[in-house]
Amino acid sequence: MWMAELSRLSGLSVPTIKFYLREGLLPAGTATGATRSTYDESHVRRLRLIRALTDVAGLRLDTVKQVLDGIDSAESWHDAVGSAHTRLAGTGEDSAPPTEASLARVDALLEIQGWQLAPGHPQAEILARALDALDEVGHPMSEDMLWFYAHAIRPIAMEEVLWVHSDEHGEEIEADVESAVVRTILTEPVILALRRIGQENVSRQLNEPKPDVPPDMRMWPERDR
Amino acid sequence: MWMAELSRLSGLSVPTIKFYLREGLLPAGTATGATRSTYDESHVRRLRLIRALTDVAGLRLDTVKQVLDGIDSAESWHDAVGSAHTRLAGTGEDSAPPTEASLARVDALLEIQGWQLAPGHPQAEILARALDALDEVGHPMSEDMLWFYAHAIRPIAMEEVLWVHSDEHGEEIEADVESAVVRTILTEPVILALRRIGQENVSRQLNEPKPDVPPDMRMWPERDR
């Protein structure tokens, strides 16, 4: 297919696709002359992936590029997801580094969990930085709470890794790597949304045991559908 | 204290603080004349809160403003968190609306969970949009997986709400509301970081039962500390 159809199928304008080509986010098509190239289904998929990572996961384009490069060059699931997580660390990273105290807390937590992480792991730093932020605003996370989160999240991570490994039937390593990375990233909004929905529900069940709430009490605008 | 000291204590430049004042993120100080105002500890706290929400939670300034306004005007925990979640919906929201199919999936899931949410709830739409994104990139989330996530996250939300309610001793509603909202938001990076750390650990334990990994196999740069 040509550029025009690629634009039509992806829903993106031709200038935007050209921009992604320039930025190295989309591989070039097959040149059929000096001023013409053809594209295929892989380009459509790549464009959809770029938009999902930016629009839904909220990644920036340079992060998307690093994640995509990581997928293309990864040798294994562990490589790819680790690499993707490292790239993801960059999100909003012009703030202060974490304190030694919270880094020590994180190390201790991982120790108790039986998890070994080399010092300086980007996610450990993000975690420590978040604990610092809670301290700084005067709402520190207690050791109990942190412990609870670690234990509650552990089975999620466990199950996710097992899903991927049970999907591995020997071949299609490329597809598996992409699948693992993309699922890992795009599931983040799913988890956060489920948590927010759950909180509101539990809270409402505690606050309003009576089910007769006037419709004007609702806090979000009505959707027309 | 004066502007200069507020700047020193918060670590933000005077022009930046002036900018936050203009944007309505920081309440004005107490005017002591036409060209002078004094600020207090509450202004320092507010500035730290703004930076935590932008740097750590990745919120945009207009979202921060809505969250802060919600805290200041909320009557109850449920109000405040619900309002904050509604404001948070705006993150990355110029993309397509969710499909009817995924909205129906979400409705069914909530039904099974025993959760009642009015149609059009922003978090339900975010969830549906994320499911659509997974479909679009060719890695759909199975019903089993979605069900698993919902069940795994439910106790987290439950515990979190119970923590807040056990903290409520009658007064200091303002502080409780802020605490609940700030904790809810700033815990999101904690949860995501724990999940990523957990995944890498489970994955490594499956991939490399032998603990003698050469140091050049590590995928993140060494930190000097």
Place this chain on the structure above:
DNA sequence: CAATATTGGACAGTGGAACTATCCAAGTGT
């Protein structure tokens, strides 16, 4: 074969977000 449309490539321009800088007149401290 001629007229019209499309493409790749280069480059400049736009709009939003979050600051950052400059001015100035009113006021403060010494």
Place this chain on the structure above:
DNA sequence: ACACTTGGATAGTTCCACTGTCCAATATTG
């Protein structure tokens, strides 16, 4: 008296993610 600080207003900067324009080469259509 006089340098210094502040509030208020306005303009400028940087980064990001596009968007628009131009042109020569090439396809497509008549």
